[in-house]
Amino acid sequence: MAVPSTAxxxxxxxSYRSIYDPVSAHFQLPPTAPMCPKSGPExxxxxxxxxxxxxxxxxxxxxxxxxxxxxxxxxxxxxxQGNLLSGGNIxxxxxxxxxxxxYKSGGIxxxxxxxxxxxxxxxxxxxxxxxxxxxxxxxTTHEAIRIARAGGxxxxxxxxxxxxxxxxxxxxxKYGGYVLTGVGVAASCMQIADTEDRQKKxxxxxxxxxxxxxGLAAGFAVTLFLVSNPVGWGTALVIAAGSAAVSxxxxxxxxxxxxxxxxxxxxxxGAGVDSVCR
Amino acid sequence: MxxxxxxxxxxxxxxxxxxxxxxxxxxxxxxxxxxxxxxETYFKEPYFSRSxxxxxxxxxxxxxxxxxxxxxxxxxxxxxxxxxxxxxxLAPGWFRVASRxxxxxxxxxxxxxxxLGAFLIVAFLYFENFSN
Numbered sequence: 001m002a003v004p005s006t007a008x009x010x011x012x013x014x015s016y017r018s019i020y021d022p023v024s025a026h027f028q029l030p031p032t033a034p035m036c037p038k039s040g041p042e043x044x045x046x047x048x049x050x051x052x053x054x055x056x057x058x059x060x061x062x063x064x065x066x067x068x069x070x071x072x073x074x075x076x077x078x079x080x081q082g083n084l085l086s087g088g089n090i091x092x093x094x095x096x097x098x099x100x101x102x103y104k105s106g107g108i109x110x111x112x113x114x115x116x117x118x119x120x121x122x123x124x125x126x127x128x129x130x131x132x133x134x135x136x137x138x139x140t141t142h143e144a145i146r147i148a149r150a151g152g153x154x155x156x157x158x159x160x161x162x163x164x165x166x167x168x169x170x171x172x173x174k175y176g177g178y179v180l181t182g183v184g185v186a187a188s189c190m191q192i193a194d195t196e197d198r199q200k201k202x203x204x205x206x207x208x209x210x211x212x213x214x215g216l217a218a219g220f221a222v223t224l225f226l227v228s229n230p231v232g233w234g235t236a237l238v239i240a241a242g243s244a245a246v247s248x249x250x251x252x253x254x255x256x257x258x259x260x261x262x263x264x265x266x267x268x269x270g271a272g273v274d275s276v277c278r
Numbered sequence: 279m280x281x282x283x284x285x286x287x288x289x290x291x292x293x294x295x296x297x298x299x300x301x302x303x304x305x306x307x308x309x310x311x312x313x314x315x316x317x318e319t320y321f322k323e324p325y326f327s328r329s330x331x332x333x334x335x336x337x338x339x340x341x342x343x344x345x346x347x348x349x350x351x352x353x354x355x356x357x358x359x360x361x362x363x364x365x366x367x368l369a370p371g372w373f374r375v376a377s378r379x380x381x382x383x384x385x386x387x388x389x390x391x392x393x394l395g396a397f398l399i400v401a402f403l404y405f406e407n408f409s410n
Contacts (some may be wrong), residue, residue, distance in 0.1 A: 086303070143344060213299050213302060214391070217301075217302065217384075219339070219342050220342055222300075223334075224384075226330070227346040230327070230362075249395065249396075249399055250391075252292070260281060260284075261285055261288055262287070
């Protein structure tokens with residue numbers, strides 16, 4: 001039984017305006033309007049999201065398409081954050097509160113307090129490197145970790161507030177690498193499941209496999225280099241960006257190579273990806 | 279000139295990629311065989327900075343850490359700048375041999391993959407944009 005189509009679907013050969021503008025004099029459905037045109041606009045998020053609403057989902061759509069390139073740099077940020085905010089580093093901040101208590105009870109002089117406070121905060125600042133801006137916004141560590149002068153609150157209220165905040169961030173960062181990897185795999189799986197076209201499924205699959213493998217290999221190559229050549233934060237970030245570029249290039253090449261020479265091979269069915277990503 | 283010229287170099291690149299994936303699987307297994315004594319003795323200050331220890335303790339970089347110690351086991355002089363020239367003494371003989379083979383294999387495969395990959399990207403872009 002033929003089901004009458006009530007909503008116009010996007011058609012590749014007709015402009016958007018003539019399809020979606022109900023007052024247009026040219027508006028009419030072609031007799032064989034396909035539900036999912038092969039050459040029509042690509043559904044970036046999900047097939048359930050109409051093409052005209054995709055602008056509202058630009059962030060999600062961008063993430064869905066690029067998540068596999070974000071796994072490595074994102075894991076570095078998350079994992080590093082989790083480890084830099086280890087108990088030892090957070091303890092440095094807590095010691096500032098202890099020092100203040102010592103100063104107030106007359107155990108040390110004001111100059112001794114200020115000197116030791118500066119040393120502790122300098123060490124914290126050195127340990128966290130460029131993450132300082134991320135943790136404290138526009139303030140430096142020395143500006144953020146201060147004794148509360150306002151009345152009605154404990155003197156260490158500021159420090160306690162920041163310590164709690166950092167502990168919370170550390171707990172997120174600890175699992176960030178696993179979460180990002182999971183998101184990367186899930187996003188690619190979602191893209192494969194959401195595509196009807198078998199060739200496109202295979203293109204997404206080979207692109208994901210190639211970019212992930214080469215990205216991991218680039219990570220190994222950088223690590224291999226780091227043993228004999230210790231580098232600073234700046235160089236490390238440049239190398240990380242380079243490895244992301246190599247990963248992206250490999251994904252692009254794998255997809256192009258598959259489209260040009262490998263269309264007859266169905267990796268998705270052969271590897272059982274189809275049965276997992278449904 | 280036809281794009282068919284790129285068929286066999288592309289197959290070679292795909293074969294290198296498969297070899298690299300196999301190597302990654304082997305390295306995942308090797309992660310569990312990095313001598314614990316080596317890590318406990320040398321994966322700390324002053325041999326590594328605090329930030330390096332932080333980065334290489336979290337997933338997925340904790341898996342990358344293994345290759346550093348494999349290089350130190352296979353080529354002791356590579357740890358000269360960090361003062362790690364004695365680290366190989368804590369690794370068993372089989373680990374040192376396996377490290378040398380796996381790292382040599384990786385360097386050859388990865389370098390070939392990158393060089394051939396760069397050539398193929400340029401060639402595909404040329405055929406896509408300028409060739410009739």
